[in-house]
Amino acid sequence: MARVKHAKAAANYIHHSKNPKAQHNAASHLRKKRDREVINVPGWEHLRETASQIKMHTLSNLDKYLEEFERKATQNGVKVHWAQDGNEMNEIVYGILDQHQVPYLVKSKSMLTEECHLNDYLEKRGIDVFDTDLGERIVQLSKETPSHIVVPAMHKTREDISELFHDTMKTEKGNLDAKYLTLAARKDLREKFMNARAALTGVNFGVAETGTVTIATNEGNADLGVNKAPVQIHCMGLEKMVPRQMDLSVFLRLLGRSATGQSITTYSSHYQRPKPGGEMHIVLVDNGRSKHLGMEDFWTALKCIRCGACMNTCPVYRSGGGHSYGYTVPGPIGSIITPARDINQYDDLPFASSLCGSCSDVCPVKIDIHGQLLKWREVIVDHGIVDKSKSIPMKMGSKVLSKPSWYRFAGSIARKVMKQFPGLVSSMVKDWTRGRELPEVPKESFRSWYIKNKKKNDK
């Protein structure tokens, strides 16, 4: 199915969805919680800088650390697999489940398996998948995709969820009590957990020194699943690596605070060895990451620890909703990852930003997100990928902006034209004015106002 471009999908969300404010309110709420928590951490900026450097160090020695990680994990009795792309990851996971004749899989939140469409793959082959994180379960039951990487059902209201649970779990109609609904989902999944023979999770950090898989969650679903089932599988993107156990101290201090304003998530698990009598598998997944590593201007996007802070703070994400990006990882970080994976498909996303820079300000690993958005725009325009309505005015714009006298002249003409023919101007920028008003035209330019007032003040 062809992907709908961001501008259209976002407009659709704003004008035609039932609750276009749900996402906005939830994301703003998280952003505020983050600020309240972060302000109390002495040396926060230093912590961010340290995290950024550790990630750059790791990525620039990634082959070495992956090998060390594999060696250590293997010594610990873990089976390590390598997958070049999503399909290979799916094959590997299916192979393990098939070998054990597992009827179903309990899975905890993993954006990587969303990225690789694992659920589809397994269900087509007769293995049911139960997403066990509440938010993820909600989107699974409603046959949707996550709209946020940390809070997958962020776009849904209590009313939506109450209705969904009534239809799928026979909860009381119209009961909006969040506790009642949560406990209903807990009960519904309990039996699945208790009898599961295989469980799968994503990974937040892999530690080379100790072969550790670290997972940060709040609900306890990941750990309950993994520890009840004899077979545990962890799917991990290559970029999740950190060198030593001590490095975890830096990232776990940043992750929960940036994500939801928690000093740490309720559970931060460290798996080194399989349970007695059990099996532990780690699948290392590339799926475009090694290629991304070679992009001089863009490789630092791989530092991302998937906290979601850049989404929560982004005005474009909050208004247009997570689904409008048409990719598993939405928001500012999604908009710089996607073109690295497939520039033809996602050439619209670097334009889905106001470049306000708030994303870069909150990012716990200091990715220059808005800088990269701008760079991607250049790349896309240079390659002529961008559609004409954006590229010609942009080229003219940059010509005019590069010469002060042209700019001044263009400004004086524009002020006149806009006064005389406001309708004409609106229709020229009609995509921009949809949902907005053009501002009133000032009588004079800022420059002439400034010169006049400066003279006054100098007197």
Place this chain on the structure above:
Amino acid sequence: MTSREIILGKIRKNKPDSIEHPGIPDFSWPGEDPIDRFGVKLSQIGGEVQLVESYTEALQKVDKLEGNVVKYLVSEDRVLNDEEPETTVINGELAVVENAAVFVNVDRLPERFVPFLGERLIVLVQKDKIYKHLHEAYDHLDLNQIGFGIYIAGPSATADIAQILVRGAHGPSKMEVWFYNDRK
């Protein structure tokens, strides 16, 4: 070529020039009265601190708990019953002031799922095993010696329905940390 070789080959070709590891700076954290601060933090996330004189006293207190209690504290405590307990009592290795987390070495428990079952989780921690932040805490752990270890901070929680906090999502809905003075 195997996928492993292909992936590692691509990384070797593409990786940027090596950048140095910055080391872990000496981060500060307000130091006075760590147990008190830990308690405040834990109460903010829905948990509770109790102070007991000695380990022996803690054990006596555990024995007086009502309802279906399972404890895994001394090596004789290895029974597991089928039904979910109301209260689960386990030992913790250390506690962290900045985030009210306790580290549990799950290898010491008869089954790995023990900390995630039951309504109420009680973790016993020795009073002088409290560290100001995670850097200090990791300095006192050796993951190489542990099969499965976990930081637990407060009860299981979710806010996935309209940002409303609900405790007891899949794990316990209550969590207590009992600090004891000494091992006696």
